[in-house]
Amino acid sequence: MFVYADNAATTAVSRTALEAMTKALAETYGNPSSLHRMGREASEALRQARETMAKCLGAQSREIYFTGCGTEADNWAIRYAAQAGAAKGKRHLISTPIEHHAVLHTLEALKKEGFEVTLLPVYENGVVRLEDLKSAIREDTCLVTVMYANNEIGSVQPISEIGALCHEKGVLFHTDAVQAAGHLPINVAAQHIDMLSLSGHKFHAPKGVGALYCRKGIPIQPFMQGGGQERGKRAGTEALPSIMAMAAALEESCAHLEENRKKVEYLRDKLIAGLSKIPFARLTGDAANRLPGLVSFCFEGIEGESLLLRLDLAGICASSGSACTSGSLDPSHVLLAIGLPHEIAHGSLRLSLCESNTEEEIDYILSEVPQVVRTLREMSPVWARMMETNPDPYKE
Amino acid sequence: MAMEYSEKVMEHFAHPHNVGVLEDANGVGEVGNAKCGDIMKMYLKIEDDIIVDVKFQTFGCASAIATSSIATDLIKGQPVGEALKLTNQAVVEALDGLPAVKVHCSVLAEQAIKAALADYYKRQGIENELSRCADCQGCCDHDHGVVEED
Numbered sequence: 001m002f003v004y005a006d007n008a009a010t011t012a013v014s015r016t017a018l019e020a021m022t023k024a025l026a027e028t029y030g031n032p033s034s035l036h037r038m039g040r041e042a043s044e045a046l047r048q049a050r051e052t053m054a055k056c057l058g059a060q061s062r063e064i065y066f067t068g069c070g071t072e073a074d075n076w077a078i079r080y081a082a083q084a085g086a087a088k089g090k091r092h093l094i095s096t097p098i099e100h101h102a103v104l105h106t107l108e109a110l111k112k113e114g115f116e117v118t119l120l121p122v123y124e125n126g127v128v129r130l131e132d133l134k135s136a137i138r139e140d141t142c143l144v145t146v147m148y149a150n151n152e153i154g155s156v157q158p159i160s161e162i163g164a165l166c167h168e169k170g171v172l173f174h175t176d177a178v179q180a181a182g183h184l185p186i187n188v189a190a191q192h193i194d195m196l197s198l199s200g201h202k203f204h205a206p207k208g209v210g211a212l213y214c215r216k217g218i219p220i221q222p223f224m225q226g227g228g229q230e231r232g233k234r235a236g237t238e239a240l241p242s243i244m245a246m247a248a249a250l251e252e253s254c255a256h257l258e259e260n261r262k263k264v265e266y267l268r269d270k271l272i273a274g275l276s277k278i279p280f281a282r283l284t285g286d287a288a289n290r291l292p293g294l295v296s297f298c299f300e301g302i303e304g305e306s307l308l309l310r311l312d313l314a315g316i317c318a319s320s321g322s323a324c325t326s327g328s329l330d331p332s333h334v335l336l337a338i339g340l341p342h343e344i345a346h347g348s349l350r351l352s353l354c355e356s357n358t359e360e361e362i363d364y365i366l367s368e369v370p371q372v373v374r375t376l377r378e379m380s381p382v383w384a385r386m387m388e389t390n391p392d393p394y395k396e
Numbered sequence: 397m398a399m400e401y402s403e404k405v406m407e408h409f410a411h412p413h414n415v416g417v418l419e420d421a422n423g424v425g426e427v428g429n430a431k432c433g434d435i436m437k438m439y440l441k442i443e444d445d446i447i448v449d450v451k452f453q454t455f456g457c458a459s460a461i462a463t464s465s466i467a468t469d470l471i472k473g474q475p476v477g478e479a480l481k482l483t484n485q486a487v488v489e490a491l492d493g494l495p496a497v498k499v500h501c502s503v504l505a506e507q508a509i510k511a512a513l514a515d516y517y518k519r520q521g522i523e524n525e526l527s528r529c530a531d532c533q534g535c536c537d538h539d540h541g542v543v544e545e546d
Contacts, residue, residue, distance in 0.1 A: 303455055303456050303457055305458055309406075310409075342430070380453060380455040381455055
């Protein structure tokens with residue numbers, strides 16, 4: 001059996017997105033900036049795509065800027081907020097230690113340029129607390145950037161409350177919604193979000209296209225210089241085929257959001273319940289506030305890369321935050337930030353589902369993972385040592 | 397970037413040889429630490445200067461398991477003197493190569509064997525350079541003859 005359970009890494013392109021893209025490639029090939037009919041047709045398609053995206057997010061069309069990826073949107077929003085803040089003498093930013101590197105590395109770069117960054121604690125469940133944010137906001141805070149939902153442990157942040165607090169304090173609020181868009185309801189107006197980043201390939205659009213929502217009235221400045229596309233804010237000929245595919249994919253995801261969510265949450269909960277039966281396994285992230293398809297565990301006594309590759313041999317595509325999979329000596333910054341010791345964080349596994357996964361696939365995963373974990377434990381000196389002081393669950 | 401393992405590495409990872417504990421081992425060595433994500437433990441049974449049996453336990457990535465497996469193959473049935481000469485480079489070659497970031501796994505395999513041999517000498521009451529660092533787990537100052545590769 002083959003099971004793709006790495007949808008938080010990327011998703012398969014949907015038929016809807018593929019059709020929209022194929023149509024654009026074959027027919028809507030004009031440059032939206034051209035004055036002739038092909039240009040006008042492309043420009044109209046672009047307008048429609050922007051309108052669709054805006055509707056899905058509770059935004060206005062003019063508040064949507066297409067980008068090359070989620071990372072670009074994150075960099076752009078944070079860089080702009082820092083620059084605008086600095087002009088007013090505000091050089092303090094607030095974020096969390098579990099953000100994606102697109103955010104964390106941008107903040108690191110800003111620190112080197114003289115900005116100050118406060119990372120809020122996220123506790124064991126990977127969720128920020130409003131009282132911490134409240135006391136972290138200062139007179140010179142120019143931006144609060146908190147991800148909507150975490151890509152490794154699935155924790156969902158209290159975005160509406162964070163937004164409301166930021167607005168009460170008069171601070172800009174950006175959220176990296178790359179994992180949330182198309183999977184959780186988003187309404188930027190109701191949730192007091194000033195800026196929001198998303199990426200198409202996390203909801204069945206192709207890779208290489210994303211968007212930044214930026215509230216009307218925020219004078220965002222261009223990230224790169226060039227033509228006057230995207231109302232002069234994002235130069236470069238619009239990637240129309242990808243943009244049309246992304247709009248179609250987001251529209252489809254949002255139209256079926258509740259129904260997909262119910263289905264995926266059912267599969268997720270079944271998987272969590274089954275994997276929880278493995279001895280010395282712990283669920284990471286918040287048990288209740290989590291992404292619909294995200295299952296994340298640490299299995300003590302084993303190492304994540306071995307687990308991942310053994311599952312791959314069994315036909316299951318998953319992911320891990322172990323050091324060996326990250327190519328560094330440390331396991332994932334997210335797992336360390338929620339307080340897991342290195343040796344436990346090394347044994348992490350992430351399975352991320354989408355609406356096309358089936359219950360048979362979940363059953364298959366549940367038949368394979370416990371076996372692989374056991375086999376690896378049986379050859380692990382760490383496990384052997386643990387069993388010197390614990391009753392061995394594998395021995396009758 | 398996804399890492400490329402050779403077929404040989406995958407074969408030893410999927411079906412490792414000599415896994416387990418040797419109850420009557422007379423040389424046991426352990427190197428690495430769980431914090432870094434790799435631990436190897438080697439058990440040797442040495443009779444008349446020949447390694448008659450060898451087993452390992454490893455906590456670590458696919459290449460850590462594969463290097464342990466091939467290293468045990470390489471020294472099984474060999475005289476102690478030959479096992480002492482085993483370099484991490486020989487381990488890498490026997491696996492048809494390792495990705496650069498994984499070469500340290502082969503170093504660990506070499507160190508695990510040396511640690512087990514050091515323990516053997518110590519138990520036999522033989523004083524030599526190796527037995528003096530029986531408990532150093534490869535982290536002492538003296539040269540363990542490890543060749544790191546880019």
